[in-house]
Structure formats: structure tokens, C-alpha cells
Amino acid sequence: MAWETPNAFFIFIPLLLSLIFLIFFGFKRKLSLQWSSLKDWSALSNSFRVLLSWTPMILQYIAISLIIFSLARPQTFNTAKVRSLDGIDIMVVLDISFSMMVEDMHPGNRLSAAKQVIGQFIEGLHSDRVGLILFSGESYTKTPLTLDYVLLQEELEKVETSADIQQGTAIGVALANAVSRLRHSSSRVIILLTDGENNAGNISPSTAISLAQKYDIKVYSIGIGTEQKGRIPIKERDMLGRERTIYTTIHSRINKKLLSEISEKTNGKFYLAKSLRNLSEIFEEISQIEKSPIPIQEHKTKQEHFQEYLKPALFLYLLSLLLSLTVFGKII
Numbered sequence: 001m002a003w004e005t006p007n008a009f010f011i012f013i014p015l016l017l018s019l020i021f022l023i024f025f026g027f028k029r030k031l032s033l034q035w036s037s038l039k040d041w042s043a044l045s046n047s048f049r050v051l052l053s054w055t056p057m058i059l060q061y062i063a064i065s066l067i068i069f070s071l072a073r074p075q076t077f078n079t080a081k082v083r084s085l086d087g088i089d090i091m092v093v094l095d096i097s098f099s100m101m102v103e104d105m106h107p108g109n110r111l112s113a114a115k116q117v118i119g120q121f122i123e124g125l126h127s128d129r130v131g132l133i134l135f136s137g138e139s140y141t142k143t144p145l146t147l148d149y150v151l152l153q154e155e156l157e158k159v160e161t162s163a164d165i166q167q168g169t170a171i172g173v174a175l176a177n178a179v180s181r182l183r184h185s186s187s188r189v190i191i192l193l194t195d196g197e198n199n200a201g202n203i204s205p206s207t208a209i210s211l212a213q214k215y216d217i218k219v220y221s222i223g224i225g226t227e228q229k230g231r232i233p234i235k236e237r238d239m240l241g242r243e244r245t246i247y248t249t250i251h252s253r254i255n256k257k258l259l260s261e262i263s264e265k266t267n268g269k270f271y272l273a274k275s276l277r278n279l280s281e282i283f284e285e286i287s288q289i290e291k292s293p294i295p296i297q298e299h300k301t302k303q304e305h306f307q308e309y310l311k312p313a314l315f316l317y318l319l320s321l322l323l324s325l326t327v328f329g330k331i332i
Helices: 006-034 038-045 055-071 110-123 149-157 171-182 205-214 256-265 276-289 307-325
Strands: 074-083 089-095 129-135 139-146 188-194 218-224 230-237 243-250 269-273 296-304
Touching (some): 006 055, 055 307, 089 110, 089 139, 110 149, 110 218, 110 276, 129 149, 129 171, 171 205, 171 256, 188 256, 205 256, 218 256, 256 269, 269 276
Parallel strands (some): 089 129, 089 188, 188 218, 218 269
Antiparallel strands (some): 074 296, 129 139, 230 243
């Protein structure tokens, strides 16, 4: 508790002096005026009402003391912390070509590992807008920049490879698409995940890099998967209509030179993720590097408490007057 006008407590000085004067001088004078002898006083002193004859004055002193506390204006403060929503705009660019189905990110494939880690990354965000771009031989925006993390997680869960989209790996097109989505943002980052090299699309990676540089957009590129031959599961039905899974072997090569160049020229960083754990550590590092600024503002509200002293003070003072005019007034 704080006091707005603590100088009011100086009023206690004359109040205390008057009380001392009353005790040492007023009390004796009162006795001499009311009782002519100590014998009379001795007879009356045993009376309960006589002993309490000073009650009205004591109540008045207490009331005045409470009024002084009220004049000092006691206050309490409530502090509310408000978090600013100044965050970072992040476009996650995810390769969904068939090679992402290679099962070398135990216990699952590259795409499932990427979806799992991206989902965990989103769970740790607070005020950052995130969007999702998918690509293989062409690119499209799955989810524009949003703060609706629930919706984003739902859309991420639906992501899968598809024969309906042109196959290949159009890194340049996907990167340019992400730049287009971020060009009006003030703080922007692209996280690019792919397991191949640019072999499709009508926008070259060098053009996309220039666009990212123009808008000062960092690109964190991640090459996902091992560089050994891998198997892709393919489901088919036999002559009896029974579903079975067969595997085909492919050898996808990560263009480490290209991905490193993309990140280096945009002030980002290039990573290689050869396991699920490795990929999780990479996203954890990126989240620390690009930690969004969350300034905390404090708003203080004050509450006055003078009435908590004033109300009982008025009550006690009125009570003292009532007692003086009735019960104890007959004794005095």
C-alpha cells in the first residue's frame, strides 16, 4: 500500500500533544471539579459507568486518527502486463514431390517427418504469422500468412504427395512464390525444405534469390534425407482386387551447393537433416535465431482506500456524541 499525501501524518503531532495535555492536566481538573474529596471519588470509582466515562473522548481520538489516515489517501496498485503482437512473418516452403516418400527418416518417410517437426514448430509460436507453400514441379499456396495456428495445423495434416500436381522439383518457382507472399511484411523469413535439386519451373533459383535479396528476406534452406538410394512405397491392387504395397528404388540428390548459395546470399543458413531428431534440432535452432520480439508493457491502475478509514471514523465520532449526550452525559 502507498500513501498519496503522507504529509497528513504530521497532524498526529498536535493530536498527540493534546492527548498528553488531557491526560496530565485535564484528568486532575475534572476530578477536582466533580468530587470534593477523595472519599467521594473512591466511592464512585468502583462504578463501571464512571470507569467508562472517558469512552466518548477516546472514541473521538480514534475517529480523528482514522480521518488522518483517510487524508493521507491510502492506495494500492494493480499492474497488468500486455504483450505486444509484433512478430515475424514466416513462409514454410515444403517439397511434396514423390521422393519425399522415401522412408529414411525413421520411423517414417521424409514428408511425415517434415510435417511432424513443422507442427511442433508452430506449437511454439505466439505472435508470428505463418504461411505454407507446397511445391514439386509447380508451386501453390496451401495456407496464406495467418495467426490461426489451429487452422494451420489442420491444413498441414492434410498435406500429401499427389499425382495431380506436376512432378519435379521447382525450387526457383516455390521460392519466388514465397517472396511474393512476404514482400509487404516488415520482418520476414522463409524456411525451405527439399530433398532434391531444381529441375522444373520457369523461374530460375538465381532470379528467386535476387527477389529475396531485394526485399531483404532471409532464407533458411534445409536439405532433408540421406543421399543414399531409398525406397518409395507404392500401393496397388492385384487381379483379385486386394491392395498390396510394393517398393520402387530411387536416388534423389540434394543440391547442397544451390541450397547453400540461397541461404548465404540472403543472410540465412543452410542445414542438412538426415534424421527426425536432426530435423527437430534444426527447427529449434531457427526458432531461437528468429525469436520474435515480444515487448511487455505494464499498465498500472490505482485504487483509493480512504473510504475504508473515513466510514468507521464517522461512525465512531457519531457514536461518541451519542454516548456523551445519553449514558455518560449523566455522570459528567
